[in-house]
Amino acid sequence: MNFAKSLRVVLVTGLVQLAGCGDENGDFGRPRENRPQPVELVLLEDGRPDPSVLAAEQVVYRGNGDEPQTLDPHRAEGVPTSHILRDLFEGLTTEAPDGDIIPGAATGWNISRDARTYTFYLRRDLKWSNGDPIKAEDFIYSLRRAADPETASDAAVSLLPILNAREVLAGELPVEDLGISLLDEYTLQITLTGPTPYFLGLLASPVAYPVNRKNVEEFGDQFSRPGKLVSNGAFVLKSWNPRVSIELEKNPLFREVDQVIIERVIYYPIEDLTAEVTMFRSGALDWTAEVPNNQFKWLQHYYPDELVVSPWMGSYFYGFNLLREPFAENPELRQALILAIDRKVITEKVTQFGEKPSFSLVPPGIEGYVPFTPDYAEWTQHQRDEAARRLYEMAGYSAENPLYVEIRYNTSENHKKIALAIASMWKQQLGVIATLVNEEFRVFLQNREQKIITQVFRAGWISDYNDPYSFLEMFRTGHAGNDYGYSNDTFDALLDEVGTERIRARRERLMFEAERELLADFVIIPVYSYVSKRLVDTHLRGWQDNVMDHHLSRYMFKLKSRQAGEQAASSRVDSTSSADVPEAGEAPAEEIPAGEAEVHEGPGAATEVGRKADDEGES
Amino acid sequence: MRQEGIIHHATSRLLGLIPTLLVLITIAFFMIRVAPGGPFDGEKVLPPEIRANLDAKYHLDEPLMQQYFRYLGQIITLDFGPSFQYKDWTVNELIAQGFPVSLTVGGLAMVLAFFVGTAIGIAAALRQNTAADYSIMGIAMLGISIPNFVVAPLLILVLAVYAGWLPAGGWDWSIQRMVLPVITLALPAIAYIARLTRGSMIEVLHSNYIRTARAKGLPGHLVIRRHALKPALLPVISFMGPATAGLITGSVVIERIYSIPGLGSYFVQGALNRDYTLVMGVVIFYGVIIILLNFIVDILYSWMNPRIRFDEVM
């Protein structure tokens, strides 16, 4: 009988020792000394890597989060699927490794003076993966298909800037009335409803990708299967084992095929973040979609070269339901709650990934735009707490009459921890009694939308495109995403003006004002701005940090491993140095100087993949 | 006499399938639609026009009863419809892909559990109330005293990451990738089977006809093999019916932690994603399997125990 007890003791001691040993000697699995190290990167005159440093096998293994719902670019949604589609297809525009929008299938474009008409000139030698030539009419067909109500595309929101798109989607106008037209065999023209500076970025997203008409008509819903799918990107679909892997191989007919070094890309849909890390550690993956939060310190300690953290176009905040007690008509209370949160503690102790605390709506990093920061962002936390207490009392609450509030969030480790932290801070500073209500994702969304029982809830937004408008527009009166019940005529008017303003600087000024208006009304509780965080094998290069977190495999390549006995390399080469990118006219055979090893810090914050940010049950 | 009994029995059982399935389908159908939220909810809220398009395409805008009868009509042709979540695949395809995986892992786990569990149980029974008995059963009970979502990561950590002997997860039909999931899945079953076997073996060993056999001078191991084993294993056989059904339809925990594309996660994910068709398909599939397995177990049971007739087994 005592066996059971003694067994337990053995187990416990064993585990403790196991853990203890791990700490001293480094990660048991593959301590750094044992992990293969890459050779130094050597670049040629044109900026491309010297073939002598390349590994023999150029295959990338990417962990990719959720299983894609579909590989039809017009019906796909979610970030994981978009990664795969970006490798399979190419739109009129495409993205450089650093996120800049560059010409894709189009060699260039003209924008009219009123910024409402775009004329695109297609390259003339483009081919589909089945050999068919690509012409402007392919893009006409594809855009019409994306806007067609029959296709039932949910990503078609991105097409709304196009003239008549809304009416076409609603079925009020036939698809032929969509504001696009064929000027000649290789030229097409798109007319917009108003100036839309981010339109070129939209064209690089999957909903605007071309699909081969014959392909679709022949196979219907099944056209996106391996063996059938015809695409125009750097890779073609070789195989698709649902929930096991999706394999792509280099498209020999791609327009820049000589510049693509990677031969095959294999995507693994791994839901469990811890399992993904484990697979990375055992060498099965070169690239993870994400990393679990709790392991940051540990990973930073044992995998500093592989851990990559960089700013991401997303904002994590909580929202108030302005239509209900206790927040309706109560700006003092709202402001008190906003102030009483120590964002530094949250980003340093809870999420821990180097997110930047935020007091604004729009995250930093959008070129040309500086988000509005309220004055209390400059205060010390101590000052903020004091101000919060004063406001709390002004709002009529005290120790004898504390605020009872429900904090709502959907099932996820990260959300839970942050909610706990916030509840605890409110309690410690103000005496607020908060109940945490954790709901399953879809239930949560519904409740938020209905605005009947919510009080303060987890919100946040990851942008579709590199423009502040994406963050602002959901706060319009009556917008489908306006779960806050916010309605401010000044704000709406500012946004309307933004929609017609052609001059960039003025446009940004207007958005700045709109953001100020929103923050002064204390609609949201900004917490931090997102960072993307993942593990990347040190052999894999060619990618760069970019704020949209779009990493196309066609720019990547793998270095070969250092042989045993060779001198140890500098710990980590700064991958964002532009020398990695094959660009014409770069400096000749340059070796990246040692000592630029840095873990990329950045503003931003943790967690969930994708703007469809919180799929449930992510423990 | 017995032959007629079997056929008659089999037919009536198989016919009994139909009302069972009908009830199953109806309950599942309405329950999942009662759950708030739908398959097309997302953080990025869709404009109403697009939402309407999606609903129309999947017939979600029809009245509920109409959807129900439409679904029944589809089922009769064994067409479970397209998945709402995995838009490129039909439910039939998804089940066809997931089931062989779950069957393999679950089936192997069951086989392993049977042999190891019965061996342990018999060994313990033969040494009843000794230290060996306690130790053996003590270890066996670990299987039901530590949750599998602890055992799995532990095994991965030790055997895959630290030692590097086995892969950390994933699936490609290779033996290596089956080892850890099968073992993890088998552990609780081993515990139950060991316990059952031990208990029933003890009972059998103390029964009269065993004593008679022993008194007659039959050597120990022959006593066990010829006379004690079959009756001792009866309760185990009964247990294995529903247990196997559960195992081969996949375990969510195992599938998630080892990244295995089996049916188990379809249950949970389907419900959470409100993927109505997938959920229904999997639920029905599970129901059929359980009924079939129960049936097989009954046959096995009565074959092994000649004293029981078919109708008494019920």
Next chain:
Amino acid sequence: MSDSVNTIVDDPFAAAMAEDDVRGRSLWMDAWHRLLKNRAAVISGIIMFVMLLVVLFGPMLSPWEGDFTDWDNTSSPPSLETGHWFGTDAVGRDILVRTLEGGRVSLMVGLVATLVSLVIGVTYGAIAGYYGGFTDRFMMRVVDIIYALPFMFFVILLMVVFGRHIVLIFVAIGAVNWLDMARIVRGQTLGLKNTEYVEAARACGVEHRDIIRRHIIPNLLGVVMVYVTLTIPQVILVESFLSFLGLGVQEPMSSWGALVNDGAQDMESAPWTLIFPAAFLTVTLYCFNYIGDGMRDALDPKDHF
């Protein structure tokens, strides 16, 4: 009459015999004594009793509250200096207090859910077994049908539809677990139905309801008690599975299942978050299993001669 009485009083030997007879040993006493001889069960019982005390009163003795976030000491290992004997979790909550409070929840879930399935199962099974015939076949057919439904699926649906109140967890688990109980009880009842005293009672015209209540159910107690003791650990594991899916008890309440689940993810970086709750959970499950097995052995006469 007076003659026999006198006889007994007068004859000391007869008196002694009579005394023994009167005091006698009921079946229950026999079983109880057998149970006490089972060392595993006894030790488990003691451990469980201590566990219960610790779990109920322990948190009151600790300087930390379960929801207090000690920001200076997040994810810190066990140490006497920080005052966190079991260490802290990622948001700085004391693991010792959390484990004990989690124990309250887990044990409560185990007991209440089992109670729910007990009440439903016993009633259902007794009625089916007692009335027999068509009623029995119909009721068992219903059980068969329900058996074919994927249990977890329905628990999940119930949690999703009705939210995650702790009461709902009891009900959901209990409502799905009663099937085995019903089957066992029905089997036993079928056997008891044909005993003599039941026949006698019926002959006397006692109502069916009363027969069930007064004769059948008390005789089922043995089997039921064993089953209850063995169901409790199962239920606790089911709750921990729900926690794995994110559908278990709501924060800031916790259960061993939820704690173990959180800990399993930090196994390498913060093993104390796993080890302590897991140890408590495992010990408890072991104990219940040993007690249940012990009770079963004790009540089963075939085991002993």
